[in-house]
Amino acid sequence: MTQTRGKFITFEGIDGAGKSTHIRFVADLIATRGVELVSSREPGGTPLGEKLRELVLHEKMHLETEALLVFASRREHIAQVIAPALERGAWVISDRFTDASFAYQGGGRGLDLAKIEALEQWVHPQLQPDLTFLFDVPLEVARARLDATRELDKFEREQSDFFSAARAQYLRRAEQYPHRFRIIDSSQTIPQIQVQLAEIMGKLA
Ligand SMILES: Nc1ncnc2c1ncn2[C@@H]1O[C@H](COP(=O)(O)OP(=O)(O)OP(=O)(O)O)[C@@H](O)[C@H]1O
Numbered sequence: 001m002t003q004t005r006g007k008f009i010t011f012e013g014i015d016g017a018g019k020s021t022h023i024r025f026v027a028d029l030i031a032t033r034g035v036e037l038v039s040s041r042e043p044g045g046t047p048l049g050e051k052l053r054e055l056v057l058h059e060k061m062h063l064e065t066e067a068l069l070v071f072a073s074r075r076e077h078i079a080q081v082i083a084p085a086l087e088r089g090a091w092v093i094s095d096r097f098t099d100a101s102f103a104y105q106g107g108g109r110g111l112d113l114a115k116i117e118a119l120e121q122w123v124h125p126q127l128q129p130d131l132t133f134l135f136d137v138p139l140e141v142a143r144a145r146l147d148a149t150r151e152l153d154k155f156e157r158e159q160s161d162f163f164s165a166a167r168a169q170y171l172r173r174a175e176q177y178p179h180r181f182r183i184i185d186s187s188q189t190i191p192q193i194q195v196q197l198a199e200i201m202g203k204l205a
């Protein structure tokens with residue numbers, strides 16, 4: 001008998017939008033289906049990817065080096081984790097994927113989008129998420145949530161024009177790929193967002 005491919009669900013948004021909070025809720029919803037669930041993140045998701053994450057989040061580097069490192073981490077993540085899991089029928093949820101490269105390296109840093117597209121074509125020409133939640137929130141709300149929680153990394157210390165461009169690029173991606181993107185107004189309360197997430201997940205066959 002051939003195994004049905006699992007689902008690939010990604011979570012996106014500017015830092016502080018609330019992704020991590022809602023990933024846990026969606027993971028619990030998936031668990032009720034009785035399917036195997038793999039929960040991961042980018043950059044990271046493998047031992048090598050986690051080492052690259054440390055560099056990307058904490059070292060100053062050329063913007064193209066940054067793009068190459070997030071895609072190197074992604075290549076390993078797909079090979080070691082995502083592709084095998086989907087093939088054996090597991091559902092994979094990832095805290096960020098390639099839309100983050102378009103938003104942060106493309107929007108935030110201003111790297112030519114054609115270069116990111118070329119990397120995407122090289123690293124995962126066939127693979128795209130089945131569903132992408134975009135947690136969208138005004139910059140001031142995201143910033144206030146971050147400031148309340150932890151020591152900030154390299155990206156989180158960026159100025160508002162960086163996040164404004166990253167947010168705009170995320171929204172452009174959502175407009176470009178409406179079949180897989182669901183935009184969640186993340187300035188709502190957590191229970192309001194959970195109602196929306198449960199509704200969307202309920203429709204996912
Ligand atoms: N809808 C919400 N209303 C109020 N507070 C929220 C909401 N969503 C998340 N928070 C709070 O905001 C803070 C940041 O949330 P979270 O860590 O989920 O953000 P994030 O988008 O994953 O950030 P990062 O990408 O930097 O990891 C947490 O303290 C969380 O409890």
Ligand SMILES: Cc1cn([C@H]2C[C@H](O)[C@@H](COP(=O)(O)O)O2)c(=O)[nH]c1=O
Nearest residue numbers: 015042043070096097100101104105155
């Ligand atoms: C995948 C990916 C991520 N980033 C940035 C975005 C965030 O600031 C960090 C990851 O931290 P998180 O709060 O745990 O989501 O990395 C990036 O710039 N490019 C990427 O492709």
